[in-house]
Amino acid sequence: MKTFATIFVALAIIASTAVPAVADTPKAMADIATKASGAMAYMQFTYEDEVGSRTLGGICVCIEPSGVMMTTSIDSRIQADFIKDLHVVVPGVGGKSLKAKFLGVDPLSNLGFIQVTDPHKWTVVRFARGADLSVGKRVVSMGLLGKETAYAPYMGTGYVSTTVRVPGELVYVTGGTLTGEGSPVFTDDGLAVGVVGRQLFLDYQTTTSRGPARLRIHGQQRTSFFTPSSEFAGALEKIPAPGSERRLPWMGVLQVDPVSEEFAKIVGQDKPAVILDRVLPGFPAAQAGIQDRDVVIGMDGKDLERLATPELVSQNFLQQIMRLSPGQKVTFNIVRGRQAKNVTVTMAPMPPRPDEAKRYIDKVLGFGIRDKVSLDEYLLKGPEAKTPGVLVILVAKESPAARGGLKPDDLITHINDERAGSVDVCETVLNEAAKPGKVINFLVYRGGQQKALSIRLPVR
Numbered sequence: 001m002k003t004f005a006t007i008f009v010a011l012a013i014i015a016s017t018a019v020p021a022v023a024d025t026p027k028a029m030a031d032i033a034t035k036a037s038g039a040m041a042y043m044q045f046t047y048e049d050e051v052g053s054r055t056l057g058g059i060c061v062c063i064e065p066s067g068v069m070m071t072t073s074i075d076s077r078i079q080a081d082f083i084k085d086l087h088v089v090v091p092g093v094g095g096k097s098l099k100a101k102f103l104g105v106d107p108l109s110n111l112g113f114i115q116v117t118d119p120h121k122w123t124v125v126r127f128a129r130g131a132d133l134s135v136g137k138r139v140v141s142m143g144l145l146g147k148e149t150a151y152a153p154y155m156g157t158g159y160v161s162t163t164v165r166v167p168g169e170l171v172y173v174t175g176g177t178l179t180g181e182g183s184p185v186f187t188d189d190g191l192a193v194g195v196v197g198r199q200l201f202l203d204y205q206t207t208t209s210r211g212p213a214r215l216r217i218h219g220q221q222r223t224s225f226f227t228p229s230s231e232f233a234g235a236l237e238k239i240p241a242p243g244s245e246r247r248l249p250w251m252g253v254l255q256v257d258p259v260s261e262e263f264a265k266i267v268g269q270d271k272p273a274v275i276l277d278r279v280l281p282g283f284p285a286a287q288a289g290i291q292d293r294d295v296v297i298g299m300d301g302k303d304l305e306r307l308a309t310p311e312l313v314s315q316n317f318l319q320q321i322m323r324l325s326p327g328q329k330v331t332f333n334i335v336r337g338r339q340a341k342n343v344t345v346t347m348a349p350m351p352p353r354p355d356e357a358k359r360y361i362d363k364v365l366g367f368g369i370r371d372k373v374s375l376d377e378y379l380l381k382g383p384e385a386k387t388p389g390v391l392v393i394l395v396a397k398e399s400p401a402a403r404g405g406l407k408p409d410d411l412i413t414h415i416n417d418e419r420a421g422s423v424d425v426c427e428t429v430l431n432e433a434a435k436p437g438k439v440i441n442f443l444v445y446r447g448g449q450q451k452a453l454s455i456r457l458p459v460r
Helices: 002-023 027-037 261-267 310-322 423-432
Strands: 040-049 052-062 068-071 083-089 097-105 112-116 138-144 153-165 169-174 184-187 192-196 225-228 253-258 274-279 294-299 329-336 339-346 359-362 367-371 390-395 411-415 439-446 449-456
Touching: 027 138, 027 153, 027 184, 040 068, 040 097, 040 138, 083 112, 138 192, 253 310, 274 310, 294 310, 359 423, 367 423, 411 423
Parallel strands: none
Antiparallel strands: 040 052, 040 083, 052 068, 068 112, 083 097, 097 112, 138 153, 138 184, 153 169, 169 225, 184 192, 192 225, 253 274, 274 294, 294 329, 329 339, 359 367, 367 390, 390 411, 411 439, 439 449
C-alpha cells in the first residue's frame, strides 16, 4: 500500500505543478486570441457549373473594417457567375449567417476576397510586409473548428524551425501544431505574419488546353508550415473590385525548362539557368528576338537565384515573371550557343486562358462545350488548332452523347449542317432540334481526323 500511496502523491504533485503552467497564458497570447477570433468567420457558397452543384467553403479573415475578408479557399480559376448564396457564419453557438458578395481572386497570390454586406462589427487583422521569423521564433495561429462545434476558434503554436524556397518562401515550425489551412499566423507579440497551409502562389510550368498546370506540394503536413505575409502583402493592397480583372503578364513563351547539370556542362554554364521553349510568333518574346532553346542566366542585371534543384530555379523564374505587370520591361541575359546577349522584352497582358472561355452544358444530351480562345491555336495539334469550332470539355457516362460516340477534346465544327462557330450558336441549334427521339448530326475533328456522329435525343 505504501507503494501505491507514494505513486498517488507523486502524481498529485505533478498535476498540481503542471496546471498553473497551462493556465498561466501570457496576456499577449490572450490578446491574439481575442483579436483574431473577432476577425474570423467561416465562408460558404454553392458552386454550380458543368460538373453540378456543390457546397464549398473555408476560413476567411477580415482585413478591412468595412467587412472585406480574405481567404485561401477560392480557386483563382473559379468563375464568378457560378457562385451562388455566398455567406459567412460568425463563430459561436447561434452564430449569425451574414450575406456576402464575391470580389475576385488575385491571379498571382491566389488569395480570394469577399465583402460581407450585412452589418457586423469586426476586428481587423493587418498583415506585416516583413517580420523576424528566425529559427526559434515562437508563432501562434488561430483557426476555426468544424460546424459541429459552431466553428469555435482555437489556437495552435510552434517554433520556427526553418525557412525554405519552393520557390516562394515557406516557414516550417516544430514543437507544436498550427491550426487549419487558411488560418492567420502571428508572432507572440501579436504581429500578423502569415497564413497556414499550402504555398499560395500559382506556379505553373506551361499553359495547357485545360488551363494552367499547378505545382503541388505533397508529402508534408499542411499544419506544419505557413506562407509568410511578405509573399502576399502586395495582393492585400490591390483588392479586386467586382467585375474587374487583373491580367497576368505574358511574354508568349509556353514552356520554361530547367537546365540539368549535364546540359549546363554542354553549354559551358555554371550559373543557375532556364531554357525558353515554344516561343510563339507575334508575341513579345519573339518580337524581341528570343528563340526556342535560348538559355536565360539573368534578369535585369542579376543572376537567376540558385535554389536546391534546377526545377525550383525554373519555377522561381516563372514566379518572378508573374510578379511583373503588363507593359513593364524586363531585360534577359541569354546564351545562344556560346554567345551571350541582352534582350529586352515588354510584357503584354496574358491572353484569355482556356478555362476562361464561355461554356455551355446540354443536360439532355449529357455533354459540355467551350469556345476556342486564341491560345488554342498553339495548344492544340493538327487541324483542330486552326479550324473554327467548339471544344468538348466533358461527356457524361451513359448519356446520349456518350452512346453517340462523342468524346472529351473533340472539336465540333458542325451541328445539323450548321457551322458551330461558338457556344451561343450551338446552344441555339441544339435547342431548336430538341425534340424527343430526334437524331442530331455532328461533324467533329478527333486526332486530326474528321468524323460524323449521330446522337439521338431520349424519348420522354
